[in-house]
């Protein structure tokens with residue numbers, strides 16, 4: 271156990287781990303010391319001087335970000351000297367900061383604005399013109415720089431140097447001519463570049479994708495898990511609380527990393543960050559459809575589910591459970607997988623259940639966060655369906671004519687099958703049901719199309735590759751007439767007269783914990799915002 275010390279901050283006696291910075295220890299007492307250059311995920315440089323506090327027996331103010339706690343230390347954060355220091359730092363920073371606030375995209379989440387209102391509020395004493403620097407410079411595919419707004423905290427420089435290890439950014443020139451820029455001939459184009467916009471405390475580095483799309487005070491936030499790979503980075507989904515389809519084309523405006531020291535620390539990769547566009551993409555499936563006269567035609571939910579249930583019932587009666595097959599997916603939540611197991615496996619006796627599929631070409635682990643497995647729940651699928659089959663074998667079985675009913679969850683089989691061969695194989699199946707969120711060649715080959723919600727529109731859990739069980743919550747409702755997979759399966763069960771089944775995510779998680787040993791130590795509530803380890807997660811927890 272880590273040794274701790276006892277100290278007093280603003281009259282409150284607290285205990286803090288030995289070696290912790292005073293700035294972090296103050297948070298234990300509920301005291302937030304303003305700061306710019308300090309970031310808990312980066313090397314400490316102690317350069318901005320915004321965080322200075324009084325420490326008894328020290329002759330002058332000390333940087334709380336760079337001073338470790340000590341036994342018996344007495345810290346004061348609100349003495350006249352500390353307050354005057356903050357005001358002076360703000361005045362110094364604002365001397366050359368442009369008055370861009372009305373048009374700056376950082377407004378509402380700018381630490382210069384916020385700290386000025388909390389600790390500044392002085393009248394300007396400068397008549398001189400402000401320094402002119404480069405504005406709206408494209409640094410790379412995702413980030414734009416406004417040098418005039420930069421306060422030279424160097425967080426972005428330390429991030430690219432120490433975390434992304436690409437070192438595209440540096441402080442160029444010296445003294446009052448210092449600016450942040452990319453080194454000559456470079457661009458800010460690394461797999462984690464979007465993080466610098468999160469790190470920048472002001473509007474100097476902004477996200478090209480988000481700029482001028484929505485004022486931040488109109489955004490709502492929901493905790494979620496990135497479905498982009500098996501890391502399962504913790505994220506916040508920021509959605510437009512005032513979404514109106516007449517004026518907006520996107521409900522979800524951005525994804526931000528959510529701190530979880532066990533999984534992703536403070537960061538997410540760009541691939542995951544910008545994958546949010548798929549949530550509101552034009553190819554989302556919004557209404558059920560049935561194959562009629564050679565084409566897919568819009569249908570109601572009772573018609574579509576009635577057709578799927580009728581076809582499945584007919585196959586079960588004529589050929590037994592061996593005539594039907596199901597393709598589950600490692601994109602599904604644990605609860606959806608478990609309900610699919612209960613309905614198709616346990617209730618209807620279907621044994622041909624596949625879920626493994628080839629990784630996309632070029633997928634790789636980068637040693638930081640990105641994993642080659644582009645699914646968020648491969649581990650969960652393998653637990654709920656031990657020994658789950660390979661989708662390629664199931665396609666072969668379809669081509670051989672032994673599958674009469676095939677229920678596909680989300681897979682676009684054309685991604686790793688020759689389109690002609692795939693069409694030929696699926697033609698041998700009497701009824702192909704596609705349940706998924708996006709249109710695809712596979713959806714277009716189906717006889718019944720059931721539009722489903724994506725992760726941002728439902729709740730559930732994924733198990734990441736380390737064995738961390740993590741919850742995600744809905745940010746927005748499913749589009750059009752789409753439903754969650756749990757809703758669809760519950761309705762299909764009732765059309766088959768096979769139910770009733772528990773169909774809430776929390777209820778199904780409780781059943782999982784009762785029936786599947788790996789989940790036995792867990793409860794829905796105890797998962798909390800940061801998740802819990804599976805009972806058998808072992809020692810492979812390191813980020």
Ligand code: SF4
Pocket residue numbers: 419420421422423424425426427450469470471472474475
């Ligand atoms: Fe800091 Fe932003 Fe300037 Fe980088 S661009 S040094 S993060 S203020």
Ligand code: FES
Pocket residue numbers: 304305306307308315316317318319320321322333334335336
């Ligand atoms: Fe402590 Fe910058 S935050 S000196």
